[in-house]
Amino acid sequence: MKKNKSFCAYPYYVWMITFIVIPLLLVLWYALFKSENDSIVFTTEYIKRFFEPIYIQVFLRSIVLAVISTAICLVIGYPLAYILAGKTFKHKNMLMFLVIVPMWMNFLLRTYAWLTILEKNGILNQILRFLNLPTQNILYTNYAVILGMVYNYLPFMVLPLYTVLSKMDINLINAAEDLGANKLTVFKKVVFPLSLPGVVSGITMTFMPAVTTFVISKLLGGGQTTLIGDLIENQFKVANDWNFGSALSLILMVIILLSMRVMTKYEQENEGGGLF
Amino acid sequence: MKKSIYRLYTFLVYFFLYAPIIVLIVYSFNESSSRGKWGGFSLKWYAELFDNPTIMTSLKNTLLIALLSAVIATIIGTLAAIGIHKLKPFTKNFVMDITYLPVLNPDIVTGISLMLLFVFLSIPLGFVSLLLSHITFNIPYVILNVMPKLKQLNPNTYEAALDLGASPIYAYSKVILPEIAPGILTGFLFALTLSIDDFVVSFFTTGPGVSTLSITIYSMTRKGIKPEINALSALMFITVLILLFIVNYRSENSKKENIDEQNI
Numbered sequence: 179m180k181k182n183k184s185f186c187a188y189p190y191y192v193w194m195i196t197f198i199v200i201p202l203l204l205v206l207w208y209a210l211f212k213s214e215n216d217s218i219v220f221t222t223e224y225i226k227r228f229f230e231p232i233y234i235q236v237f238l239r240s241i242v243l244a245v246i247s248t249a250i251c252l253v254i255g256y257p258l259a260y261i262l263a264g265k266t267f268k269h270k271n272m273l274m275f276l277v278i279v280p281m282w283m284n285f286l287l288r289t290y291a292w293l294t295i296l297e298k299n300g301i302l303n304q305i306l307r308f309l310n311l312p313t314q315n316i317l318y319t320n321y322a323v324i325l326g327m328v329y330n331y332l333p334f335m336v337l338p339l340y341t342v343l344s345k346m347d348i349n350l351i352n353a354a355e356d357l358g359a360n361k362l363t364v365f366k367k368v369v370f371p372l373s374l375p376g377v378v379s380g381i382t383m384t385f386m387p388a389v390t391t392f393v394i395s396k397l398l399g400g401g402q403t404t405l406i407g408d409l410i411e412n413q414f415k416v417a418n419d420w421n422f423g424s425a426l427s428l429i430l431m432v433i434i435l436l437s438m439r440v441m442t443k444y445e446q447e448n449e450g451g452g453l454f
Numbered sequence: 455m456k457k458s459i460y461r462l463y464t465f466l467v468y469f470f471l472y473a474p475i476i477v478l479i480v481y482s483f484n485e486s487s488s489r490g491k492w493g494g495f496s497l498k499w500y501a502e503l504f505d506n507p508t509i510m511t512s513l514k515n516t517l518l519i520a521l522l523s524a525v526i527a528t529i530i531g532t533l534a535a536i537g538i539h540k541l542k543p544f545t546k547n548f549v550m551d552i553t554y555l556p557v558l559n560p561d562i563v564t565g566i567s568l569m570l571l572f573v574f575l576s577i578p579l580g581f582v583s584l585l586l587s588h589i590t591f592n593i594p595y596v597i598l599n600v601m602p603k604l605k606q607l608n609p610n611t612y613e614a615a616l617d618l619g620a621s622p623i624y625a626y627s628k629v630i631l632p633e634i635a636p637g638i639l640t641g642f643l644f645a646l647t648l649s650i651d652d653f654v655v656s657f658f659t660t661g662p663g664v665s666t667l668s669i670t671i672y673s674m675t676r677k678g679i680k681p682e683i684n685a686l687s688a689l690m691f692i693t694v695l696i697l698l699f700i701v702n703y704r705s706e707n708s709k710k711e712n713i714d715e716q717n718i
Contacts, residue, residue: 187537190593191549197590198555201567204574258467266460273464275702282469282694283478286653286671287687288677291474294481294489301477376592376709390560393653397675407562414566414658424570427563438558 205431208424222288224425226414233409233426240406243320244388247327251335251384252377259339259376260369263346274340277333289397296322298396318400326394334383342376343369382441386434406430475569475691482684487516489678499685512670513686515581516650519666523588524645529604530589531596532638536630538597539604554596564591572659579661587659588649595639603637 212221227233262273280288295301296317303313316322347371354364390409408428413423482500486493505510538549557565568590572583607630615625653668660669671683 185537185543186533187535187549190534190537190597193530193590193593194549194552197568197571197586200574201564201571202555204570205567208570254467261460264460267464267516268459275698276468277471278718279695279698280475281619281651282647282698283691284651284668284671284687286668286675287478287679287683288474290671290675291478294477295473315568329470329474332467386560386575390562392562393672407560410562410566414569420570423566427566431559431563434560435558 189204202431208421209428210425211423224421225429227422228425228429236404236409237406239403240389243327243403243405244385247324247331247388248335248381248385249297250324250328251332252380255332255335255339255380256377259336259343262336262340263343271345274337277336281333285330286393287328289394292322292326292329292398293317296302296325298387318402320399320403322398323395323403323405325387326398327391330394331384331388334387335380338379338383339376342373343415346372353426357368378441378444386438390430390434471707476555478684479688479691482681482688487496487681499681500689501683503685506680508665509667509680509686512665512667514651515584515664516666516668518587519581519588520646523585523592523649524642525587527592527645528596528638528642531593531641532600532634534593535597535600543644553597556591557594557598561652561654562658565655568655569658579659580664583659583661584656584664587655588652591652591655592645593647595644596638599641599644600634600637603634607633614702655668 209220209224210220210222212223213219228237257327258277261267261269267273293300297303298317300317306313316325343372350368350372351364354368359367389405390407392405392411395403395405395408410423410426410430413419413426417423477518481489483495483497484491484493485496485498508520538546538553541549568583568587569579572579572586577583577586612625612629616622620628651668653664653672656666656669657672658668665673667686671679674680674683
């Protein structure tokens with residue numbers, strides 16, 4: 179078609195270079211260069227500092243909490259997606275819609291509401307006391323942070339799983355059953371392998387935001403749980419060490435983008451049916 | 455038996471998802487201002503909400519930034535999608551890879567990288583920097599929603615319009631634009647919701663004195679959330695819910711109409 183249409187995108191190219199490319203180059207710059215005696219020198223000092231035990235510990239904690247919450251999301255989300263995609267309910271789309279609706283309420287408020295439920299004299303403990311059960315103090319522990327992550331990111335897990343499961347060819351399941359497979363075998367050999375692309379994109383969409391959050395750990399962890407996100411936020415808002423903050427962001431970005439690459443490769447090979 | 459277990463399980467998960475929202479809405483009617491204590495039913499926070507200047511200003515900022523950034527992002531993004539669509543595969547992939555960056559990058563990295571840019575260009579952190587940041591993370595979603603519509607287009611209709619004497623601009627607005635309009639609308643709505651919901655990027659790119667709702671809420675979490683905020687979020691939630699149901703209902707209806715037309 180006509181060549182002259184490509185000028186349409188010129189404003190965007192300017193925007194893209196100014197607001198996407200240059201900012202990331204600035205992160206790179208702050209992470210790798212420092213000014214010393216009026217001259218600018220290349221340094222790996224900030225990158226190296228990340229590998230000090232105290233920071234590696236923070237990083238590992240972020241990974242562990244994110245892995246646990248992603249696993250819980252999968253364990254809770256898979257059966258839900260499976261049930262919603264099945265024959266139990268008539269208004270499937272409406273129910274699926276209701277999974278996403280909570281995301282339209284400000285996520286800080288939703289997370290904050292858990293304080294009212296979990297605190298010492300909160301709703302949960304009042305109910306437990308009423309039932310004469312021992313009260314629980316999980317607020318400001320890792321458990322509360324995991325709960326916050328599961329709560330916030332569960333819809334991201336259910337959505338791609340539902341998409342894959344509801345598109346699955348029912349004839350394949352019928353064929354397996356006709357050939358004598360029991361329910362468990364059908365699930366293990368047919369349903370689950372076919373739903374793997376959904377599982378992969380669900381894991382990606384849950385794990386990525388969980389590993390980089392700093393709000394959930396601040397609100398529900400009460401400052402007891404420092405995650406990599408808190409560490410970065412701290413460098414820019416409190417410690418004013420922009421070089422180290424940029425180095426941390428750079429490392430985080432590289433890890434996330436690389437794992438995304440691996441995940442999407444995997445998905446393409448399996449002709450994924452996720453969100454992207 | 456199996457069905458009732460399924461129903462129970464579904465109910466429990468939905469209960470988990472909605473428990474905090476129910477708590478929030480119930481406490482917005484709480485007479486007592488302390489969280490966790492029930493002081494009787496009252497509508498006073500709904501009345502006081504409109505007299506609270508902090509909340510009202512942040513609400514105004516949130517809506518203004520959301521609307522402006524969504525409109526600007528939709529215009530730039532739609533034009534960009536039309537242009538990118540025409541590129542050769544190699545350049546196209548390159549541009550799309552960069553476009554995906556703000557989508558895939560953690561919000562916190564997008565936020566600090568934009569903050570570094572504003573400091574570097576000595577743009578003061580405030581309303582303008584917020585608006586520019588929101589436009590930046592909105593554009594990719596507009597492009598990603600418009601591109602598939604462009605791919606589905608039949609190029610012959612546009613050529614036919616040209617052959618019949620239409621000027622390129624006329625042909626575009628009469629042939630192409632109506633076809634890709636649904637994608638543009640979805641992109642716009644996406645941008646609007648993302649902007650209203652954003653906290654992390656705003657947190658790093660705003661300056662003293664300029665707050666959106668998310669930022670006001672975040673600073674309140676340290677001192678305790680004002681009950682007026684509960685009232686406001688209950689109102690916003692109900693509004694969004696009603697809007698979504700109308701949109702859903704209308705699209706269901708138009709689907710039916712389409713089927714009817716096809717049958718005729």
